[in-house]
Amino acid sequence: MGRIEEVWNADRLIGDFGMKLLEAREGYARVSAKVEERFLNAHNIGHGVLLFAVADVAFALSVISVEYAVGVQYSMNVVRAAMPGDEVIGESRIFHKGRQQMVCELTVTDGSGRVLARGQATALPVSRSAYVEKQPEGKSG
Amino acid sequence: MGRIEEVWNADRLIGDFGMKLLEAREGYARVSAKVEERFLNAHNIGHGVLLFAVADVAFALSVISVEYAVGVQYSMNVVRAAMPGDEVIGESRIFHKGRQQMVCELTVTDGSGRVLARGQATALPVSRSAYVEKQPEGKSG
Amino acid sequence: MGRIEEVWNADRLIGDFGMKLLEAREGYARVSAKVEERFLNAHNIGHGVLLFAVADVAFALSVISVEYAVGVQYSMNVVRAAMPGDEVIGESRIFHKGRQQMVCELTVTDGSGRVLARGQATALPVSRSAYVEKQPEGKSG
Amino acid sequence: MGRIEEVWNADRLIGDFGMKLLEAREGYARVSAKVEERFLNAHNIGHGVLLFAVADVAFALSVISVEYAVGVQYSMNVVRAAMPGDEVIGESRIFHKGRQQMVCELTVTDGSGRVLARGQATALPVSRSAYVEKQPEGKSG
Numbered sequence: 001m002g003r004i005e006e007v008w009n010a011d012r013l014i015g016d017f018g019m020k021l022l023e024a025r026e027g028y029a030r031v032s033a034k035v036e037e038r039f040l041n042a043h044n045i046g047h048g049v050l051l052f053a054v055a056d057v058a059f060a061l062s063v064i065s066v067e068y069a070v071g072v073q074y075s076m077n078v079v080r081a082a083m084p085g086d087e088v089i090g091e092s093r094i095f096h097k098g099r100q101q102m103v104c105e106l107t108v109t110d111g112s113g114r115v116l117a118r119g120q121a122t123a124l125p126v127s128r129s130a131y132v133e134k135q136p137e138g139k140s141g
Numbered sequence: 142m143g144r145i146e147e148v149w150n151a152d153r154l155i156g157d158f159g160m161k162l163l164e165a166r167e168g169y170a171r172v173s174a175k176v177e178e179r180f181l182n183a184h185n186i187g188h189g190v191l192l193f194a195v196a197d198v199a200f201a202l203s204v205i206s207v208e209y210a211v212g213v214q215y216s217m218n219v220v221r222a223a224m225p226g227d228e229v230i231g232e233s234r235i236f237h238k239g240r241q242q243m244v245c246e247l248t249v250t251d252g253s254g255r256v257l258a259r260g261q262a263t264a265l266p267v268s269r270s271a272y273v274e275k276q277p278e279g280k281s282g
Numbered sequence: 283m284g285r286i287e288e289v290w291n292a293d294r295l296i297g298d299f300g301m302k303l304l305e306a307r308e309g310y311a312r313v314s315a316k317v318e319e320r321f322l323n324a325h326n327i328g329h330g331v332l333l334f335a336v337a338d339v340a341f342a343l344s345v346i347s348v349e350y351a352v353g354v355q356y357s358m359n360v361v362r363a364a365m366p367g368d369e370v371i372g373e374s375r376i377f378h379k380g381r382q383q384m385v386c387e388l389t390v391t392d393g394s395g396r397v398l399a400r401g402q403a404t405a406l407p408v409s410r411s412a413y414v415e416k417q418p419e420g421k422s423g
Numbered sequence: 424m425g426r427i428e429e430v431w432n433a434d435r436l437i438g439d440f441g442m443k444l445l446e447a448r449e450g451y452a453r454v455s456a457k458v459e460e461r462f463l464n465a466h467n468i469g470h471g472v473l474l475f476a477v478a479d480v481a482f483a484l485s486v487i488s489v490e491y492a493v494g495v496q497y498s499m500n501v502v503r504a505a506m507p508g509d510e511v512i513g514e515s516r517i518f519h520k521g522r523q524q525m526v527c528e529l530t531v532t533d534g535s536g537r538v539l540a541r542g543q544a545t546a547l548p549v550s551r552s553a554y555v556e557k558q559p560e561g562k563s564g
Contacts, residue, residue: 010183013190041201042151048201048212049154049194056189060182071189072524073496073545074260075216075357077385077402079378095400096361100523100547101495103359105400118377118387118402119215120359122496122545124523213383214355214404216498218526218543220519236541237502241382241406242354244500246541259518259528259543261500263355263404265382292465295472323483324433330494331436331476338471342464353471356542357498401497 003064004029014057017050021061027094029061032087046082051117054090055106059121062092063102069123076106076119087111092121100124144205145170155198158191162202168235170202173228187223192258195231196247200262203233204243210264217247217260228252233262241265285346286311296339299332303343309376311343314369328364333399336372337388341403344374345384351405358388358401369393374403382406426487427452437480440473444484450517452484455510469505474540477513478529482544485515486525492546499529499542510534515544523547 004024008014014031022030033039033054035046055076063069082088089109096103101122108117145165149155155172163171174180174195176187196217204210223229230250237244242263249258286306290296296313304312315321315336317328337358345351364370371391378385383404390399427447431437437454445453456462456477458469478499486492505511512532519526524545531540 007183011188012179012181013188016179038153038157040153042148047152047154048197048215049190052193052197052215053190056193060189071219073216073218074189074193075214075402075498077214077378077404078212079380079383079385095397096359098361101361103361103400115377118385120357120400120402122359124547216357216543218519218545220521220524220526236538237500239502242502244502244541256518259526261498261541261543263500265406289465293470294461294463295470298461320435320439322435324430329434329436330479330497331472334475334479334497335472338475342471353501355498355500356471356475357496359496360494 004061007060007064017053019054019057022089024061024065026065027062027097028092029058029065030089030091031058031061032089035082035084035086035088040084044084046084046088048078050088051078051082051108052076054088055092055108055117055119058090058092059104059106062094062104063123066094066097066102067125068128069102069125071121071123073122074119076117078117080114080116082110082116088116144209145202148201148205158194160195160198163230165202165206167206168203168238169233170199170206171230171232172199172202173230176223176225176227176229181225185225187225187229189219191229192219192223192249193217195229196233196249196258196260199231199233200245200247203235203245204264207235207238207243208266209269210243210266212262212264214263215260217258219258221255221257223251223257229257286343289342289346299335301336301339304371306343306347308347309344309379310374311340311347312371312373313340313343314371317364317366317368317370322366326366328366328370330360332370333360333364333390334358336370337374337390337399337401340372340374341386341388344376344386345405348376348379348384349407350410351384351407353403353405355404356401358399360399362396362398364392364398370398427484430483430487440476442477442480445512447484447488449488450485450520451515452481452488453512453514454481454484455512458505458507458509458511463507467507469507469511471501473511474501474505474531475499477511478515478531478540478542481513481515482527482529485517485527486546489517489520489525490548491551492525492548494544494546496545497542499540501540503537503539505533505539511539
């Protein structure tokens with residue numbers, strides 16, 4: 001079993017949020033989640049946490065496809081609301097793979113392909129044992 | 142009922158995550174959540190989404206204490222892992238309140254007060270009707 | 283004279299840095315600067331401030347092509363060094379134009395087209411008088 | 424000669440911008456620059472590049488006080504304009520020192536102590552030889 005399946009199956013939040021794996025290959029991943037009732041905020045639209053969640057899970061899968069690593073920095077601009085019942089799709093693509101860091105561009109779209117949010121995230125490589133046990137700094141999910 | 146209670150009660154994700162409101166006053170808010178089994182990632186530590194969630198909810202409450210607004214930008218550095226069963230506390234403080242934007246500093250700590258993550262977030266004011274109905278851009282949660 | 287030329291000619295730092303305007307149209311701009319001796323840091327490579335400068339000037343031009351606005355938020359990942367004597371090119375493209383904010387993606391490349399840095403920036407619209415006089419919050423350059 | 428003096432003297436941009444070193448100790452640094460004519464933008468206020476520059480130089484000094492490292496990520500919110508002839512002060516404090524990364528909080532104030540900008544920045548450690556020669560990824564200034 002590859003690292004992507006390992007993370008996909010072991011991550012409890014992915015299951016709890018009912019995410020679907022749309023695509024995952026070296027340096028790239030795309031996942032989706034439905035804007036269920038429990039993910040609505042005070043004005044009845046999809047919560048910012050849900051947008052972050054699909055971006056973050058795509059990010060984790062895209063970097064883990066290359067090597068064990070933990071996410072340490074996130075920047076995200078939210079530009080449009082997710083509507084109840086719609087799908088939100090998180091996408092991550094590594095645009096820099098260095099010895100000390102991997103940097104990804106993140107995009108969140110709705111079911112019609114409209115951009116809801118865009119951002120960037122940074123991951124630092126860790127050894128497999130550090131990854132599986134616990135890590136000294138940062139986190140991966 | 143004030144705007145803080147209005148948001149706290151109407152936001153479905155706050156309820157679903159089992160968050161507690163520790164403190165909320167003008168320009169400041171602090172909330173907590175427990176690192177339950179369902180919030181663990183592939184290496185059995187608290188998911189990054191949970192850290193973001195407590196920071197984002199504190200952010201939303203701190204700005205809503207001042208006026209109706211939607212969050213549009215988030216930057217966060219994660220520096221330490223959240224352990225299973227521990228509490229994570231999200232805190233937000235407005236450090237700039239302008240006519241066109243509010244900017245907050247965000248801190249996430251664990252039950253021992255150690256910093257897990259720090260960041261900043263930006264909110265844009267909206268009219269109450271736009272807030273309650275749906276907003277043209279951005280989101281609040 | 284259009285807003286782009288107005289800003290290009292009136293901005294003193296653009297002149298001081300010896301920047302060249304490579305392209306500017308609605309929602310997009312690209313500028314360059316040479317990595318001169320005065321822009322070298324302690325390890326004899328192009329200073330981070332120079333990378334930020336070409337990105338920021340491209341950003342200002344891309345938003346001003348649409349309307350008077352001031353920059354309020356910047357996020358940037360630096361992934362590779364700029365070498366002495368090389369050109370650095372800053373590029374900005376608006377990916378969201380809303381009523382209350384414009385959001386751009388920023389890219390900095392070297393003379394060979396390799397990515398040195400990537401980021402995002404946010405601008406808030408202001409009236410022309412506020413722009414020309416001074417603005418209540420934020421800045422445009 | 425310590426690492427701080429080494430960087431301060433060797434960085435050409437620090438000299439070109441006429442910066443002053445106000446304070447530097449382990450994990451902390453504060454520098455200033457004057458909002459000269461050449462640093463004004465199109466609406467006659469201090470350029471965003473100048474605000475970034477004092478923050479970035481303070482950042483570089485604060486991390487170099489601890490170990491050789493290169494800056495890889497910057498996030499900054501600008502909330503107020505710098506006026507011509509005023510001083511701008513950049514301040515950086517390490518809030519996380521890990522094995523793989525150092526993370527700092529950045530503040531830019533004017534001569535009256537009012538906050539102009541706030542942000543965070545991340546640095547990755549490098550060996551001295553990599554630092555002095557040139558580095559494979561990232562940059563330090």
